[in-house]
Amino acid sequence: MTVTYQELTAGTELPSATYPVTRLSLVKYCGASGDFNLIHWNERIAKSVGLPNVIAHGMFTMAQAGRYLTDWAGDAGALVEFGVRFSAPVVVPDDDSGAVLELSGTIEEKLDGNRVVIGLTARSGEAKVLTRARAVVRLS
Secondary structure, X not given: OOOOHHHOOOOOEEEEXXXXXXXXXXXXXXXXXXXXXXHHOOHHHXXXXXXXXXXXXXXXXXXXXXXXHHHHHOOHXXXXXXXXXXXXXXXXXXXXXXXXXXXXXXXXXXXXXXXXXXXXXXXXXXXXXXEEXXXXXXXX
């Protein structure tokens, strides 16, 4: 079902969604991004530099938030502005269970041109992993 500009008001909450984060998905992201930093796939190295375990790339986390928005809008081209601050890493403790990224959003403002401002919340476990996460989405 496609979301339309007319049916939304400021304060409307988007349905939440969860995305799995596995070590395999991180290795795939290493290849896609060219960022093969060992902290994203090697537990021994991650722990040796003081991390609790392997962590997801910040940009992987941001990409999942972008995916959440475009899935909701029903159009990958609907996302016209997007920015975040990284506030905590997504820790991926083991190969089997991985981690879960939980995303939700709220319409903060309606703009001209069928655009809405969306404030995002991204959590992994108890950690809020993105702050100041805002997007502008153009809808039909």
